[in-house]
Amino acid sequence: MSRFTRRHFIKAALAASGSVLVSTPLQAMTRPELPSEVAFRHGVASGDPLQDAVILWTRATPVKSGESGPVKVIWELARDSAFKEVLRRGNAETDLARDYTVKIDVRELEPGSRYYYRFIGATEQSPVGRTRTLPEGGVEQIKLAVFSCSNYPAGYFNVYQLAAQSGDWDAVLHLGDYIYEYGANGYATEHSAEIGRALPEDNAGELLTLTDYRKRYALYRTDTGLQSLHASAPFIAVWDDHEISNDTWKGGAQNHNEGEGDFFARRAAAVQAYYEWLPIRPPAGERHPQIYRSFHFGGLVDLHMLDTRVIGRDRQIEFADYMDEKGRFDSESFAAALADPGRSLLGKTQFQWLADTLEKSTGRWQLLGQQVLMGKMHLPAEIMVNFASGKKSTAITPELIALKAASMKGKPLSESQRARLQQQLPYNLDAWDGYPAEREALYRRVRALGKNLVVAAGDTHNAWFSHLKYAEGTLVGLEFATASVSSPGMETYLGLDERAAVELARGMPLLIDDLQYCNLHQRGYLALTFREDEVQAEWKFIDNIRSTEFAEAAGHRVVHRLA
Numbered sequence: 359m360s361r362f363t364r365r366h367f368i369k370a371a372l373a374a375s376g377s378v379l380v381s382t383p384l385q386a387m388t389r390p391e392l393p394s395e396v397a398f399r400h401g402v403a404s405g406d407p408l409q410d411a412v413i414l415w416t417r418a419t420p421v422k423s424g425e426s427g428p429v430k431v432i433w434e435l436a437r438d439s440a441f442k443e444v445l446r447r448g449n450a451e452t453d454l455a456r457d458y459t460v461k462i463d464v465r466e467l468e469p470g471s472r473y474y475y476r477f478i479g480a481t482e483q484s485p486v487g488r489t490r491t492l493p494e495g496g497v498e499q500i501k502l503a504v505f506s507c508s509n510y511p512a513g514y515f516n517v518y519q520l521a522a523q524s525g526d527w528d529a530v531l532h533l534g535d536y537i538y539e540y541g542a543n544g545y546a547t548e549h550s551a552e553i554g555r556a557l558p559e560d561n562a563g564e565l566l567t568l569t570d571y572r573k574r575y576a577l578y579r580t581d582t583g584l585q586s587l588h589a590s591a592p593f594i595a596v597w598d599d600h601e602i603s604n605d606t607w608k609g610g611a612q613n614h615n616e617g618e619g620d621f622f623a624r625r626a627a628a629v630q631a632y633y634e635w636l637p638i639r640p641p642a643g644e645r646h647p648q649i650y651r652s653f654h655f656g657g658l659v660d661l662h663m664l665d666t667r668v669i670g671r672d673r674q675i676e677f678a679d680y681m682d683e684k685g686r687f688d689s690e691s692f693a694a695a696l697a698d699p700g701r702s703l704l705g706k707t708q709f710q711w712l713a714d715t716l717e718k719s720t721g722r723w724q725l726l727g728q729q730v731l732m733g734k735m736h737l738p739a740e741i742m743v744n745f746a747s748g749k750k751s752t753a754i755t756p757e758l759i760a761l762k763a764a765s766m767k768g769k770p771l772s773e774s775q776r777a778r779l780q781q782q783l784p785y786n787l788d789a790w791d792g793y794p795a796e797r798e799a800l801y802r803r804v805r806a807l808g809k810n811l812v813v814a815a816g817d818t819h820n821a822w823f824s825h826l827k828y829a830e831g832t833l834v835g836l837e838f839a840t841a842s843v844s845s846p847g848m849e850t851y852l853g854l855d856e857r858a859a860v861e862l863a864r865g866m867p868l869l870i871d872d873l874q875y876c877n878l879h880q881r882g883y884l885a886l887t888f889r890e891d892e893v894q895a896e897w898k899f900i901d902n903i904r905s906t907e908f909a910e911a912a913g914h915r916v917v918h919r920l921a
Contacts, residue, residue: 377634377644378413378461379450391449394429395421396458396479400576401585404489405593405637407529408653409469412489412592414462415637416477417579418452428453432478433462439474439486450477457572459634469494470656487589490528497656503527503591504884506598506729506816507535507842510578511542511550511557513903517843517883519583520900520910525885527591528655533816534598534667534729535845536636537574539565539613539628545604546846553904564613565603566624571631579635582906588637595636596649596663598729598817602628605788607671608705625668650708652715659888660721662712664728666790670705674788677742687743696784696794703730703793713803723888724809730789730817732797733824733837734872742783754852759865766868785870789817801828804835810920811835812893814886819847821877821884821897823916824870836918838895840884841877844903849879880911892919 396418403415418431428451435446450460460477467473470493477484493500503521521530538545542562550556561573578584599605602625605612614621625647633644642648647668653661680692704712716724726732741754761775771779784791804811805828813826813835819842826835841847849859859879867873882899895918899911 377452377456377459378463378639379448380463380465381446381448382465383446390432390447390478391430393431393449393479394418395481396429396431397421397482398477398479398484400579401588402475402477402484402487403588403593403637404475404487404591405595406639406653407490407492407592407594409492409494410467411463411465412467412473412491413637413639414464414475414487414489415460416484417457417459417576417635418477418479419458421481426454429458431460433460433475434478435464435473435475437473439488441474441476441486445473457576457631457634461637463639467491470497485585485589489592492528492653493656495656497658498889500528500655500659500888501525502529502531502886502888503587504531504533504727504814504816504838504840504886505843506533506840507600507819507845508578508584509535509538509546509842509845510581511538511555512546512846513549513553513555513844513881514906514908515581515583515843516900516903516906516908517583517881517898518581518587519906520898520908521883521885522583522586522590524898524910529653530587530591530593531661531663531727531814532593532595533727533814533840534596535600535816535842536595536597536632537571537578538600538845539571539574539603546844549904564618565628566618568627568630571628572634575631575635593637594653594661594663594727595638596665596727596729597632597667599667601632602668605674606667607673608669609673612674650711652719654719654721655888657721658890659723659725660719661725661727662715662719664704664712664726665708666703666729670708671703672701672793674792676787677783681743685743687739689739692783696787696792699795701793702796703790704796709796709800712800716803716807716809719809722810722890723893724804724811725886725888726811726813728813728815731786731815731822731824731837731839732790732813733822733826735785735789735791735824735870736782737785737869738778739781739783740778742785754862754865754869756861756865759868762868786818798829801826801834805832812886812888813837814884815839816842819845821875821880821882821914822873823875823895825872825874827872836893838884838886838916841880841882841897841899843883844881847878847881854879875914875916877914882911882913892917894918 400417405413437443472490541564542557603611603613641651680688790797821841822839824837863878880899885896887894896915900908901911902908
């Protein structure tokens, strides 16, 4: 191939993919150019694997102070970790316009294969990363590690370290809140100084600009646990709200306030930084907020990563909006607003894409990777009214749990006791419970198609397992939700010690009909293993996030077999 033709190909590939360099055998083993003097302080990563492709990532930080021009690195892909059998070698250039991040989309690889990769500068070499392509055809099992909600000031990312040590993953699913946008005195920062996780002075404010978001990603990517996991397996990621701002919806966010500028300018900055710092192949280009996409693990699992946050969500309703000055709850108006069939979490375009994709998908299991809880988490109305009135510490009482237990055992209850249990409201209006009409429409599609549905969720910082049931009680799927990496959960929100949190977790499945299991006080991740006729969910927990010293704690496992 002539020099002109090769350059023309590279130019066309770059035009199609933004700042991602596309590499095929056309450029394999090219003569390396002299690399620049750079440091690889943020590790390496891979992501968005396909049967024949994977994204490789690093950040090439200029070593010379004040340098702002372009820098060059060499990248290599090999069969072995010693790089005795190098399959690809190429040159990559990056600059300040992309925050010195490097992304290589390596194409025309073999399916179901493990590869090793590294980046080389003039005086320094990156850590070696391990990645793999997706399998093609028959496969006996798929192992996925699922994460959500990593808050740097709240603690060390030991959960990532545990997963890096614990398994040979086909892929890592990150379901959002990879970073948090708050400033130095914001959410979950109470112990940050004493444990050595305080935000630095040049990034201590709330994130508003592109520079702010870039610096926060750079800080998070110094964590050794996160670097270890990125280097051990390919990531498949979507954002939640904190990559932009708390409780984001398509037109704004709860934490985007007066004086903080234009929301869409802030969102654009956040999206750009996310695409720069994550090993992701943006499905609609690096300036577009569309992130939903699918991955196929042979004929066993079809994974559909959704955006329940940014592109289509209508604004959340809140209980407080239906409370009068005397603390009385307008249940009729609330019910009407909640049941509005026009309210959407996914948006019409994404919902139709999902419906069409599920219909065409042929995998044994259909897995939705998405941010918020889909299961129906309905609690007695008096609990939710207490929440809305600010009485959080006494909202969920042992008395109500005892009443529900007595009811399940067939013991007679008074009329007032039955009413206390039967009058229910959704617990979390930011989740699918706040958009029940769209959820029922999705369940209706799934039931009609007869698919084996599994939903993975994050967001709440706690572990959950729920049956997904259609309106009349038909089981349409299972939901497994991961605990957080470091963000505090319901135990902190309710002011519970560990013993009280454990007791409450035992009682919650009694109060919530579709809930089968929960853990309300430990940090961890979720391991999903799919086989032809079963799915296994195993929650892995750790005992400490206040330092890098930790041990694995007792976990919980569920196995569901197809009939």
